[in-house]
Amino acid sequence: MIALVRNITFVLFIITLSLFSSLSKANEITSQTLSTLQEKALTSTLAYDLADSLTTEVGARLAGSEGDKKAVVWAEQKMQSLGFDKIAKQAVPVRAWQRGTIRAHVTSPFSHQLAAVALGGSVPTPINGLSAELITFKGIEQLQAAPKENIVGKIVYLSQAITKNKDAASYGKAIRNRSYGAIEAAKKGAKALLIRSMGTAKSRYAHTGAVYYQKNLQKIPAAAISTVDAELLRKLEKYEKPITISLNIQTNEKTWQTSYNVIGDIIGSEKPNEIVLLAAHLDSWDLGTGAIDNASGVGAVLSAANLVKQLGQPKRTLRVVLFASEEMGLRGAKTYLKEYENQLSQIVVAAESDLGAGKIWRLDTRFVDEYITHADDVYKHLMPLGLQRGHNQAFGGPNIALLAQSNVPVVSLVQDGTNYFDYHHTANDTFDKLSLKDMQQNQAVYASFAFVVANSDMVFK
Ligand SMILES: [Zn+2]
Structure with a gap:
């Protein structure tokens, strides 16, 4: 009997040892991989180039306009070339208002x-x-x-x-x-x-x-x-x-038109039904070319997903949603919420880039108190990129805030918005306002956040 207990204890000891060694090995790989990812993101021009492409090849893209239709095609093509595993369009009814x-x-x-x-x-x-x-x-x-x-x-x-x-x-x-x-x-x-x-x-x-x-x-x-x-x-x-x-x-206002949320997934290797969601909006105002609002955000989240994918398939699904008609009534987000209502519980966490192209300086979270320590776990990986730790009442962003109302955990990767309202919603919102260095920091933060959460078991609610 004693021998049996000893044997069981020994077996348990070995299991525990191997578990610890595999865990520490995994963590080692993760932290090494993460610093490689950050180095790469801080020198890649991908987010900046994507914003350049969207503002130059599509330009203004007011919901329901010809530019908006071109933007949807642009987004699908970019997602294909960036290696997304699954790309879907979700029809969104939008008002086609025109300025005279x-x-x-x-x-x-x-x-x-x-x-x-x-x-x-x-x-x-x-x-x-x-x-x-x-x-x-x-x-x-x-x-x-x-x-x-x-x-x-x-x-x-x-x-x-x-x-x-x-x-x-x-x-x-x-x-x-x-x-x-x-x-x-x-x-x-x-x-x-x-x-x-x-x-x-x-x-x-x-x-x-x-x-x-x-x-x-x-x-x-x-x-x-x-x-x-x-x-x-x-x-x-x-x-x-x-x-x-x-x-x-x-x-003047034409009859309602159809626009689309463009949704790209990098499918999780272990938990495909757990989703880390990154968002931006594809539409813009008609006066400028929508560079800081929101081509910069589109570039940052697309490039973040691509950078993560380059390291191999994440454990959880990484989803990028480029929402339609944010400017004219959050119609894309409302449609997403309605049609995916039953799947909202699959979203582990969501983040949205929609405050221009300034440097990200703070991490705010909106997690249930029980899991607030996970905010520290996420934060420690973002700290090297110059972030401060913020509060736990994150807004999330205009689209994601609607998800937060349905108890989806959100974070705000808060950008420096000091100069944002110099250009926001004006004819002067053009590509020349973007800083390559700030865009690189943005894509590094989004990529790191996505990589860490999509490769972990952390939950926030
Ligand atoms: Zn915006």
Whole structure:
């Protein structure tokens, strides 16, 4: 009996020993492989080249436009050449809104032409335009609090400025003015909405972005004026005379079109049903070529997947989703959520690149408390790339935030957004704004994150 116990103990000892040695061997390979991966990613031009290709060969790609259709073909072809194992297109119904001409003039107390752009989705003014007195509020809260009789028949102007922040906090606070300003102004009988551009550069490039309307409520035309022209209006207000504006915005909207989420998988060798999801959005605004928003993100996540694949098949599936129509109502993400609702539990973790092309400086997570130590495990592999450890209330990104609402664990690989809003949503969002060095750091962070999680057993919920 004692001999048997001794034998069992010995066998257990041997099993434990071999288990430890294989584990430490695996870890050794992983950390060695990881540093090889990081070295390669920090010198590869792949993400930068992909962003160059998308902005040059496709260019502007507003949802539902010809450019958008070309972008879908581009994405499929790139995924094929980058070695994805499975590529799928998911149909997404999108609005095909088109910008026409715009003229915005101050007619009193002095005559000035304003640099303005229609907000995305705006209805047109009558063909001959409209003229009205301007009434200024800082933001949507002040507009909501104002008496209707002061506003009826006027053009509402929301003057709130945004400031430069590393983490885009100022934009996050002001975005309601652009998204919902036309609804609140219409409730009070306004003829049109103007907003100060949500930009941080002193520039005459105005910033577009989506405007939303409410059913059974008048849809009023909406535009943004440049930050420089916003400063002009501020000066005109000091004369304490009525400011009148003449506005002519032409836009049109075709019937709904079909766009696509483009989804590429590198199928896991051991756990193909466990998915590490990296995201960006394929559509852009129509004014520039969508370089920082979001060709840089598309480049970073595609190249990250390719770099991981070059090291061999990961244990878990690595999925890249290039979402359709993020700018016009997150339609791609909503479709993904609806159609893959039953498979959301397969997503181990999701991350999205959509704050420009600046250096990634912080890791935020949104994991259940029980697995918060795994955030440290992930972080230690990203620290050499210059990241700080952030909080556990990660936003995730505009598309991924919708998944997070359905309990998908997310991380934010937070980019330095200090200069992002100098160009964001303007005609000046072009490839020359991208820095190769920052793009290399971005692809290194995404590749490292994907490699570590896709080759581990870590869970976050
Ligand atoms: Zn974006």
